[in-house]
Amino acid sequence: MIAPLLGATSALAADWTIQVRDAAGAPAPNVVVAVELKGQPAKPAVGATATMAQRDRQFQPQLLVVQTGTSVNFPNFDTVRHHVYSFSQTKKFELKLYAGTPAEPVVFDKPGVAQLGCNIHDRMTASIVVVDTPAFGITDAKGEVKLNLPAGDHRLRLWASRLGNAAPTSQPLAVGSAATGVLKVDFKD
Template sequence: MLSHSEPALLLAAALFALAQAPAAIAAPQGLMVVDTAGQPVAGAVVSVLVRGVRATAPSGTLAQLGQRNKQFEPTLLVVQTGTLVNFPNFDTVRHHVYSFSPARPFEIKLYAGTPAQPVLFDKPGTATLGCNIHDRMLAYVHVVDTPHFGVSDERGRLTIDLPGGEHTARIWKPAMGEKVPGQEVRFATTAAGAVTLRMNP
């Protein structure tokens, strides 16, 4: 027989389980980023905030942005807040990697190989990277407060695992500059195909 307090405890447990459910039932959702003319937008970062999902990456999460043939590789790296990033140098010449961006200023002076310590990106935003030796080298580290993100391909398409329902996507491109957080677009998931996200000029 249940005591007077047990029904309330069971209800609280059920509500807690329901609140945790969205992250557990996430499924691949196709997305397509287009401009106002309906043309696909390539190289757009799409990040989606999901209620109940932690904003920071698990401790020890590691990513890599290397230098090869006197170019950054990749030129756009998207990571979740709290990610450590290594900057290995695969060239035979030394590089001097730096960022003056408020989101994450840092400097790794002339070096070869892989620096002993990765760089922690601990707040959202965009860091513009350069090399003090090779001026044409340019890259971006875009940091987001969600594990649900991706970058559109040449057809404007990408896939992100999402729970069903309505969400807000934030879309950013390097051409917007590091001071612009991105454009927000509301959308609802669907099993009928890709959801179109339309960017403003």
Template sequence: MPPSLHQLVPTALALSSLAAQAVPVTVQLRGPGGQPLAGAAVAIEVKGRTVKTSTTKAEMGQRDRQFTPELLVVQTGTAVSFPNFDAVRHHVYSFSPIKVIDIKLYSGTPAEPIVFDKPGVATLGCNIHDRMSAHIVVVDTPTFGRTDDKGQVAFDLPVGEHVAKAWHGGQKSTNLQSVKLEVPAGGGPVALTLAE
């Protein structure tokens, strides 16, 4: 005898509740050869979650004639300031399609932060110090992180299928790569392999 509608509803609610529950997941990002990718950006687009643009602030400083951090991951809409902690002046620029920047020779902190309103990767440089370079990865989700030395980053995610978007400095392109992420009921480690 087939189950009645009353019997199916509690089962559907239980499955829905399980999918909405967040479980701890450690994502390990690997390159095409299986090597862990340290210092890579990873963003998770959670299925069914509506995301608003961010109004938060972040910082990409210059210290010891280097950008710090060299890789900054932010959500779309984040205002980034560029304080110069060096005794010398810097000229920060980017010709990236997601954000063109030209902060002329300065010391201290520019008065206005720059809002990153499009997703993608912005490559930064200094017109005065050629060896200075950095990247700002802008993502359309508040769920993001940067991998550690083992290529790992931890999240609390709902059980089910989501999309991971990732980028690392060794890539030839500045496009984020999309990879399917399946979060098991108990959470735990999940390995993702990028194509390049």
């Protein structure tokens, strides 16, 4: 259920705060929020890059969201070598035992969720969520994310780590024509 809280004035894109709440009504942190904009077909990012580092034998960040077409670098800042992999349908790849930064980044070219691991350190896991829109973010500790959105009827996609490899949930999103506002979203997986 999504309800805009503010009324009308401008038809241009505006900054909106999306508040995501769990089934109990509590703020839902670390939820990927992506808004597929009506009338704007999916297209890959051009020249976009991101980083999924390894530091202290952990992936940093443990949750990364990128637009399709983004090149992701995997620098290893540890004194040990890592063997990074994903066997997820979204992106299958292996970066065999390495130190430093691999010469070539990994291009994430289709939407979905890629679960990452390290063959050497089993406790090292992370997720990369790949979306077909430039309007995306991750909720903070208050369950909020700010996005610049035009008025209209769009599609909202939400994903949290408890969903594993499952595709993000999807629901309609009506954005009013206010200059700014708050949208409240209930996230039930």
